[in-house]
Amino acid sequence: MHLCTPSRFIDLSALLARYGLVLVRVADAPPIPGSYWGEPEAGLIENRVYVRDDTPLHSALHEAAHAICMDDARREILHTDAGGDFAEEDAVCYLQIVLARELGLAPAAMCADMDAWGYTFRLGSALAWFTGDADDARDWLIRHGLIADEGKLTGRCRTGQAGAARSTLRDA
């Protein structure tokens, strides 16, 4: 299982910064703010993703992908529970695998961690889903401008809502 170790923190922090997201490192003992699943899983509050050294990387990327995949209005009041429908959840899972690639993790490595944690997919494994059954998720991400046609990241968050709350992307 890949974790948010100090050596990975810098790269992950830089990746999230491209989206206006702030990675916050929580010291070992305290609970993680905004953690839906409870520690050591990552927390999410507005544009901030909280991790400890023992937080699984897939968890940090999943929560970050939630922040990227929601519109401005939801991101502005985001706290702990990302919400979203099934289509968005699938898109989040797809996006976290693409984000992991930016950190040097092949899809097979990220998918193995997701399987070990207990994500469940129709085809029995995350990698089988990602490579053979994820057209809907990829189309969702393209439609919302998060990845380009050839599958590369655009580096943008979903906006929507007529740009009413862009200021939330600035760190408070």
Ligand SMILES: [Zn+2]
């Ligand atoms: Zn989720």
